[in-house]
Amino acid sequence: MSRPRFWDPEGRRFGGIPTYPWRMAPAGLLTRRQLRARGLRPGGQDVAAQVMWRSRFGGTRPAYLYRLALAKPVGPMTPARAAALAKANQARRTCPACGRDAGYVLPAHLGTCLLCADSTALAA
Known part of the structure; x- marks a missing residue:
């Protein structure tokens, strides 16, 4: 059984960032949108990994992932x-x-x- 195209947890092939296929990111890594849905923000942390997939218009698209443990709460709406x-x-x-x-x-x-x-x- 072959590995998915974007499977690169060591970050050797895609810009030095650990890369996972769509819906295969490890637990504890979330996109900005997923963090926001939980009332959190990245809080200055660097990108921990990325999810990549083939776009229907050709090429590939990334979504950057951040560590849930390092996320900070979103400030209140003043x-x-x-x-x-x-x-x-x-x-x-x-x-x-x-x-x-x-x-x-x-x-x-x-x-x-x-x-x-x-x-x-x-x-x-």
């Missing part, structure tokens, strides 16, 4: 942090062309709201 987050989200919804709140995050590839993008396309 009023100042909530205000800064609201201000940042407001900026992502405000169209630079017409200046109105679009009610959704503006598409990065357009850079404007859909109405302004449509009017620009019709004028061209």
Whole structure:
């Protein structure tokens, strides 16, 4: 029986980082998203390992893993942090062309709201 393609627990083949196939990482190693779901953050620790898989669009994709034992709790949401987050989200919804709140995050590839993008396309 052969080993999976991305099996490299010693870190010899993939950039010096221990690498595991999708869903085969050892217990105690979690991604940022998995840590966040538990109310934790990496807390300044280095990447401990990675999970790699083949992308459906070709190539490979990594997900970095951190040690659960070294993770720290996420700081509480303070009023100042909530205000800064609201201000940042407001900026992502405000169209630079017409200046109105679009009610959704503006598409990065357009850079404007859909109405302004449509009017620009019709004028061209």
